[in-house]
Amino acid sequence: MRWNQLAEKKWIVGVSGGPDSMALLDLCRRHRVSVVCAHVNYHHRPTADRDQQIVEAYCRNYAIPFYSLDPVKETSGNFQAWAREARYAFFARLAVQEAAAGVLIAQHLDDFLETALLQQESGRQCEVLGIREEGRVLGVVVVRPLLSWTKRQLQEYCNRHKIAYGIDESNLSDDYRRNQLRHHELAELSEAEKRSEVRKLKARNHDRQKKKEAVEAKLNPADPIISQEIFLTLSEAEQRIFLRAWMQEQGVVPPSEAFLIELIKALKQKNGNFDVSFSKDRRFQAAYGFFSLDFTDEVSYCYVLDKIELFATPYFRIAENGESTEAVTLYQEDFPITIRNPHPQDAIQLRFGTKRLNRWFIDRKIPPDQRRRWPVVVNCRGEIILVPKIGCNVAHYSNNPTCFVIK
Template sequence: MSGGLMVKNSKIIVAVSGGPDSMALLDMLRLQNNELVVAHVNYQQRETAKRDEEIVQRYCIKYGIPFELKLFENEDYSNFQDAARVFRYNFFKELLVRYEAEFVATGHHFDDDLETYVFQRNRKMKSDDVGLAKNSIVKGVRISRPLLTYHKEELIQYCNDFNIEYGIDESNLELHYTRNKIRHEISHLDDNEYQKLIVEMQEKRNENQEFKMKMNERVNSWENALTIKEYATIDNGYRYIYLREWLKKHGIEVYTMSESYLLEIDRNIVNESANYEFNNLVLQSSYDTILLYKKESFSYKFNDVDEILKFESPYFSIEQEGKKIEGITLTSKDFPLTIRSGKLDDQIKMRFGHKKLRRFFIDEKIPHDKRQIWPVVVNAEKKVIFVAGIGCDVHHYSNNPSLFMIELKVS
């Protein structure tokens, strides 16, 4: 099952617990001339924790490898495993930035891979990967697992053969953790049952690869918009996975999003009530359309008509001729004048009363990405005197307009 370790000439953070798996990994990576930084977390949960810390530190001193230690002292947690995991990955993030490293290498091996698969199967989990992926991103951290072709016994033998010191974590033998129970169950399978389990995992892995290919093909066709009708044709048990992939495609951090949060977004999308912000992107659903768009706004100030006529904007265009509804007559009292993106509470005085911009957007079913950059003209008295698509207010209408605001440039 074992194979050569193919990681060379890289700057790597190596997660080393002091056990045979991570110590073997550390030694293999060192021998391949990688620039290494060792990350060790002492969780201080067992008497031998200090022993393992010292084992790792001695190796690093011997070979001149930077040794980074983090003590877990968080008392405020309901689930130790979850709290330790968050603590560990925050530590990794910190080191990746500080050392400008490429990724974190961990000592996960084939036995861990198989245990993970059984864990996923037992819980009926819909994970990105079946078992463990050789490369993945976990909580925003790029992780590499170079030892997935090795069995644990092979790694122990490696350490013994090359006189590499290691410690055994006796808590792995306790059965009150689910992982340890699974490990215990697998170890008691006969050869035939064990091989059947491996074949089963590989078959599920092949199915998952086929699923991901079809999903990526479909998601890549969505760009930044799609109809809710099309979205709803996806099996609702898998829609949130498609949603996560679509968000990831657009650079949104999805690795910290829980399944329940993604399912909430999914429900609101189908109900045409989704409205979520992710940094500079907005996800909204309405009028049978799902939109993912960049937050934008604009505001330009002008002192006279000549300034406006010389001005070019990526959002709208100004001309000296056009349709009556696009025209506006200005006087010197209107300046300084502002052309900006509209606000939902803007309103304009018409011959038949006031027209609210919010109502106009709803009546005309203007998509949300267009609403945020819809041009309005505001005079020196801070009054909205023109709205694209509505026209000018009652005081700025004439048969010989000063200028024309042509339709939005943004498609």
């Protein structure tokens, strides 16, 4: 995305106080990009407060809105993973609060190469090697405008324009594998050699993207439930491409190539239903000719509404448009309405008779995990008035529905 395109909208810019992000902040200002500065102080190293002061001083000098977060890590586990999650959650909240188009991040050409090398070392067949220039994290657009700049160029930019910055001392050690790659393997490459490697990786990514698009013309990775029959019409290479894209869409890091091969073998045997533990909270489940990535935890939810609001939850969303089997006409005497997950004896009175939910789930071959999360709309008298995909009861059907409840 070019600077003139960025200047058409408002953005959150993530700024740590290092030379990369300070260069990005200054480039945004010089190109008249409207930004809000977001800084996260983990207090994880002695110079953390110094870096925050550098960022605050720059923003104060140029009247740039500044927000900071001081997250506290309350559990054990990987610090880097926790820090990234806290950082992007903060950026996402700010983007909504400030009505911003998305978030700008200062990752650069060296970051691109380091990430690609780490991906290759892991043995995973990644859809994209390196870093995307534009993507989404937690539903928010993330743009990386500096992927054509090297780290050295960004530091030289700051020095030339007399922009203060701090050096993160943790980047100077070889404690992390990324630092080892940066200090040794990448340090031996000239700038021309780095750019040549990036061109090769981008050509590879372009080729994989074309193959992915061909697969997605047959199956949509955004669908949570996949037809086993249609999946098995793909070639073996296409099957692996699809599974990786589908798992990423479902919020799961794809497993190793060997795991995918064994999974495909199991799907080809078509010996009825099976499930495979995937992570501590997800499992791969094949049932009734379909497969899905299910949650292992039990689910119970209940939303009570005094009036109709358009909003989304992890289980359903209320919208102005949808399919006829998602529509319901509501009356004042129905409120407050409740939207909850199913109960064992739930049934709905339709025009052609009473339909028990459990029977419908079985007939439609809905996986057990999906059954537990299916929304049921109940009025204040305890009557089930809508089950999405089944339809509404007789009294709440009309050609002018109030809203649509979408699974």
